[in-house]
Amino acid sequence: MFRTTLKNLAARKLRLLTTSLAVLLGVAFMAGTLVLTDTIGSSFDKLFADANAGTSVLVRGEAAFSSDMGDQRGRIDASLVGTIEGLPGVAAATPSVEAYAQLVDRDGKPIGNPGMGAPTLGGIWSQDRQLSPFALDSGRPPVGDHEMVIDKGSATKAGFRIGERASVLTKAGTQRARIVGIATFAGADSPGGASYTLFTAHAAQAYLTEPGKVDAIRVAAASGVSDADLADQIRAVVPHRTDVLTGAQVTAEDQQSIKDGLAFFNTFLLVFAVIALFVGSFIIYNSFSILVAQRSKENALMRALGASRRQVLGSVLMEAVAVGLVASLAGLLAGVGVASGLKSLLGAMGIDMPGGSTVLTTRTVVVSIIAGLGVSVASAVFPARKAAKVPPIAAMRDVAIDTSADGLKRPVIGIAVTGLGAAAMATGMFGGGGIAPVGLGAVLVFLGVAILGPVLARPISRVLGAPLPRLKGTPGLLARENATRNPKRTSATAAALMIGVALVAFITILASSTKASVARSVDRSFTGDLVVDSGAQGAGAGGLNPSFAAKLAKLPELGAVSAIRxxxxxxxxxxTMVTAGDPETLQQILDFGVTQGSLDHLGRHQIGIADLVAKEKGWKVGDTVPVRFAENGVQQFTIGATYEAAEQGGEYFVGLATYEANVADQFDTKVFVDRAPGVDLATARQAVDRAAHDYPQADVQDRAEFKQAQTGEIDMILNLIYALLGLAVFIALLGIANTLALSIFERTRELGLLRAVGMTRTQLRTTVRYEAVIISLLGAVLGLAIGAGFGWSIVRAMSGEGLDTFSLPVTQLGVMVAIAAVAGVAAAILPARRASRMNVLEAITAD
Amino acid sequence: MSTTLIEPIATDPAIRPGVAARALAATKRYGSGDTAVTALDAVTVDFRAHEFTAIMGPSGSGKSTLMHSVAGLDTLTSGQVFIGDTDVSSLDDKRLTKLRRDKIGFIFQAFNLVPTLNALENITLPLSLAGRKPDAEWLDLVVETVGLANRLSHRPSELSGGQQQRVAVARALASKPEIIFGDEPTGNLDSRAGAEILDFMRRAVRELGQTIVMVTHDPVAASYAQRVIFLADGRIVDELTEPTPERVLDRLMTFGD
Known part of the structure; x- marks a missing residue:
């Protein structure tokens, strides 16, 4: 029996290859993701180890708390450097600053995008070669306040040369400084894509922090003193709430933070690999079902000749093992290529990753083989069982006709599984169960609809194919009949595409609903005319110097001008994130929709809270809540107001005085502007544009542009997800091509007959092509229905969190259906060609 | 062999009136060199219009190859084949397909019908492929003759083997082709159903004026024809008119294999 399997495989090398391809692509993507993240991880590990190699101990402020933006800590006194230098175990100590500083290129555009990409930072050029991770590539160290060293990455990107003067945006305004040196970071052009501007210690404190304050102190131990001993010595002299770490701890922490970031990235990509494998499993299932059906006579003969059920089962599974092995090993190889492809894809989206030699770990190999083999064998189990059930007598009979659409068992099971999936999704979305039940529910819904598929396939395909006989005559009629003659096969083929289309439709609907919700929230709460956006978000990302808003406020063309931080x-x-602004001017332009209390006279220890947060936490006006900023300890704040406009006003709102008293760096993230009475929009905008000239990161937007900018990120993510889901759709198309090829092989005599009685090659191609189109459209229609269902549910589930408008992007969904139809045509190209080139006489006399 | 009536070798390729199809020095060889097998060895034969001709011969005699070549399903190594005055051997695939569709009817031994089409759709298949409307009167007559009037909406799987072959006969007749080729059309049927089909074929020639060429190895089937051509080793070795099963069997014995 084993030998028969091998012979089968050898005789059908091409089919083995095409079937394997469905799983191979998923494995390749999975392996590629693992290789990429391992490679990035290992190059970062090395980078940080090298960067901290000379540092024995690091001293910094204790983490006040942790948020989405990482640990938030206050600064320390620069005078500590002297204290530490005085200790006996210290060879050298150097202050370190890590604060917002953004270079401006020769065209006046800021380099980098700290709101979205790697940070743009400024620091102190350390004279100590051992303690500094930076080393001069060319030039010399800075002397005086108007000289700086920049990282080689930024210098290359902007084409800066030594001796050139450039602008740097800092909290103390725009600084002009001469580039006197270009440096590398632990041998790399830049620390993981971040840009660095390095000043003298004096200038750095003046521009980036404040005189007397630094972010950290790096210390080198004297010879014979261990890092741990030195840390103990230092702990004894530093004030309370100061963190003292050994160099090894710093390295471990840096490496861990990269690992955490990569883990998210890894999971994100792996989700798509799993989707691809899930889609691939449908194709394996379908291919094996067709093969088993075509080989049922052969299997029956084997049974008649004395093979046991187990042997038949085993022979089919052996073939699945072979498919899985080919897919896993080839996928693993291809994965190395995929890794560099993914890297360029991410690079094209503005996410730069450091290079390094490719890392292929044992885990990657094992995971890839298990995934490829597992998916192939698991998908072939049902078909194999079916093969084993073939009675020996079937050898003497014609192949049984497909009766899968009959009976109530299938619809009942299908509806039950779909319902179970929907219930699981509901508990995840509405019951607060999280992402796991949603994912599991989605898988169950797909399986449930796939089980229902054979019941749905015939009626839906009939409707989809209804116009074909009129449009394409007999070839059209035959296409429709072929698509409906074996509903199980048609639906399993379509199901693979259904998954991809459902996910694409879902995220498209989600994106369009989000955009509609944002537009609605802007319309509802923003009453002004213009917004100046810095693009910055959160700590360290900088923003607009407050002098800009002050400048705008003086312009006669403008009415109310109010900034938020x-x-x-x-x-x-x-x-969390806290928003601050002047409530008096802000409320002239931004309608907070205050529901309780008042924002008008928000005191130094008062806070406004969005309704959705108040509801979730059970807070009301008058309650006291503890608030902790990075610089100061915990303070008790009274809730002064609750409001609706969480999207524009933020979830938490404090007055400007509170912000200034508690936050080290003052940057405006956005400035809202209203024109003065009687001034037209164009004039007002011109005035703002003129004022913005000296603030390179200022992006002046009117209402429409503002709405668009708020959702610009969505389009970028959407495109990335489209690209990643493209793989699942492509695999589904391979499935269509594979099914058609197998069907054509099975229908050889019928096609021969058709050709003999006068069907032209063109007509035959038309028949195959439109069968594919019907299958694709079936997948698209089912996918759209599921995607719309998913989209509607998530909008319902998140209606309290700003996603309050369900928007069905009819045009985009229509385009999707059209693309599916075209894709069907593409999938049919090779099978149609093969069918039309068949030798008529051989076909009609074939067994 | 002296008693047989072999057609004089026609050297003039132009078809004469009353001839529906002709093979001219038709030769078919498989392989090359020492291993070459000659399936057809310079066969020249006319199939007369409005006549029912049977081609007989032992397996490997070339009878199927002859029929397939004349019907435009197979290509010759050398020689020519004419349907009406069309030189079949000169046609490309597209023209050949149209020729089969418009001028030739086929009845195969098995798998004659498209399973997804009903009986009527199968009968009119060549016409609908051509985008032509069937001649309603003729179609009624054909359907009437083969006795399928109440089975037209049935799919092949709902018809018996005999009924399926009747649909095939009706399809072959529906487009009023110049010639109909039958490849062992009764080979898969029991004798009663076979006799029915052969009777329809004979009536199609006698009453409807059709031309039929049928390959068979069954002397009884051959006896329905007006003329029987015997092939052996790729050559025409004998011919018989107004055959009876006994005479056919006799002849077969003479050069039996």
């Missing part, structure tokens, strides 16, 4: 903070024990 944001900072990480801890409110009621939770790390």
């Amino acid at each position: 944001t900072t990480p903070a801890q409110v009621g024990g939770t790390g």
